[in-house]
Amino acid sequence: QVQLVQSGAEVKKPGASVKVSCKASGYTFTGHYIHWVRQAPGQGLEWMGWINPNSGVTKYAQKFQGRVTMTRDTSISTAYMELSSLISDDTAVYSCARDRSSSWSSLAGMDVWGQGTTVTVSS
Amino acid sequence: DIQMTQSPSTLSASVGDRVTITCRASQSINRWLAWYQQKPGRAPKLLIYDASSLESGVPSSFSGSGSGTEFTLTISGLQPDDFATYYCQHYGSYPLTFGQGTKVEIK
Numbered sequence: 557q558v559q560l561v562q563s564g565a566e567v568k569k570p571g572a573s574v575k576v577s578c579k580a581s582g583y584t585f586t587g588h589y590i591h592w593v594r595q596a597p598g599q600g601l602e603w604m605g606w607i608n609p610n611s612g613v614t615k616y617a618q619k620f621q622g623r624v625t626m627t628r629d630t631s632i633s634t635a636y637m638e639l640s641s642l643i644s645d646d647t648a649v650y651s652c653a654r655d656r657s658s659s660w661s662s663l664a665g666m667d668v669w670g671q672g673t674t675v676t677v678s679s
Numbered sequence: 680d681i682q683m684t685q686s687p688s689t690l691s692a693s694v695g696d697r698v699t700i701t702c703r704a705s706q707s708i709n710r711w712l713a714w715y716q717q718k719p720g721r722a723p724k725l726l727i728y729d730a731s732s733l734e735s736g737v738p739s740s741f742s743g744s745g746s747g748t749e750f751t752l753t754i755s756g757l758q759p760d761d762f763a764t765y766y767c768q769h770y771g772s773y774p775l776t777f778g779q780g781t782k783v784e785i786k
Contacts, residue, residue, distance in 0.1 A: 591775075600778070600779050600780050601715075601766055601768070601777040603774055603775040615773060617773070617774040618774065619774070651722055653722075656725065656728060663711070663770040663775075664728050664729060664770070665713035665725050665727075665728035665734070665768070665770065666713070666723070667725045667728075669722035669723060669724075670722065671722060672722055
């Protein structure tokens with residue numbers, strides 16, 4: 557079945573970086589955008605950006621520009637999100653999600669989600 | 680950035696009730712809107728996309744409407760499995776943003 561499986565929980569110190577992976581299966585990895593969304597404890601959802609797995613082109617939310625890097629490895633159908641210069645406010649569940657559109661010219665909601673990766677930033 | 684404002688923040692309802700959640704965008708987003716359901720400790724689930732298109736496998740008791748800046752999600756006949764938090768999200772421009780959520784709880 558179509559699924560996204562993420563890497564496990566991480567604990568990082570302030571100032572460090574974290575890299576989360578998201579392995580796709582059950583569909584053509586290079587056919588859909590992959591978004592990254594985070595959710596701080598007890599808070600709402602925050603979009604971080606997307607990667608086009610076919611071309612590697614990325615689009616980041618301005619808030620994370622300079623601190624986030626999204627990459628992919630098409631040979632293993634895996635997307636990555638690396639966030640640097642971590643602070644305590646970055647403590648959150650980070651999720652990858654597939655855009656349901658199969659067109660690179662439009663978006664249409666996120667129809668398949670990873671299970672989420674808890675990132676805790678603490679000294 | 681486009682702000683998405685949901686109302687109410689919390690909604691108390693009974694099984695069988697018809698419930699409506701409103702989402703307002705700070706500027707027009709055409710029909711580029713999705714609705715999600717999220718339960719504690721779980722990933723969001725896509726219910727509606729393009730404002731009114733029902734995602735495959737989602738019960739027909741869920742429906743979406745609206746365009747421009749005002750949108751609604753309606754659940755006709757609330758079921759026990761529907762008690763959850765609901766989010767709207769626009770994808771009309773960048774950055775994509777979500778509403779703050781509406782928690783539907785048991786009355």
